[in-house]
Amino acid sequence: xxxxxxxxxxxxxxxxxxxxxxxxxxxxxxxxxxxxxxxxxxxxxxxxxxxxxxxxxxxxxxxxxxxxxxxxxxxxxxxxxxxxxxxxxxxxxxxxxxxxxxxxxxxxxxxxxxxxxxxxxxxxxxxxxxxxxxx
Numbered sequence: 001x002x003x004x005x006x007x008x009x010x011x012x013x014x015x016x017x018x019x020x021x022x023x024x025x026x027x028x029x030x031x032x033x034x035x036x037x038x039x040x041x042x043x044x045x046x047x048x049x050x051x052x053x054x055x056x057x058x059x060x061x062x063x064x065x066x067x068x069x070x071x072x073x074x075x076x077x078x079x080x081x082x083x084x085x086x087x088x089x090x091x092x093x094x095x096x097x098x099x100x101x102x103x104x105x106x107x108x109x110x111x112x113x114x115x116x117x118x119x120x121x122x123x124x125x126x127x128x129x130x131x132x133x134x135x
Contacts, residue, residue, distance in 0.1 A: 001085040005053040008088075008095040012046040014102075046098045049091045056084045056091075100126065108132055 060081035067075050107115065107123050114120055 001081075001088050002057050004085075004088050004092045005050075005057045008046075008050050008053050008092045011095050011099045012043070012050045014099060042098045042101060046095050049095050053088050053091050056088050060084060101130065104130065105133060 060077040064075050064077060104123060104126050115123070
């Protein structure tokens with residue numbers, strides 16, 4: 001579970017290179033001030049989800065209660081740990097989707113340059129489902 005959380009943290013910390021961001025700002029918004037209110041939203045969302053994952057990675061066993069009328073003084077809380085792990089996995093999926101969204105937007109501004117054939121194929125498949133964001 002911690003590894004999934006850490007992968008999300010790494011993904012959220014990757015940023016668009018300055019030259020791509022600058023081209024994007026100029027092409028879409030015309031000024032940096034407007035950019036701040038537009039495309040930082042996905043990063044804020046990813047940061048919030050990363051923070052939730054860190055909270056979810058607290059061991060479930062630290063909050064145990066007695067059960068069976070005191071016969072069991074420690075319950076491992078395995079079901080709670082499993083549901084927390086599932087939520088971290090779902091959150092990671094969202095964080096990686098945000099990174100993919102950012103990367104696809106950045107690819108657009110690298111044109112006419114191309115990446116590897118595999119990534120070009122992936123990019124074209126992605127664009128069939130997710131349009132380039134103009135504004």
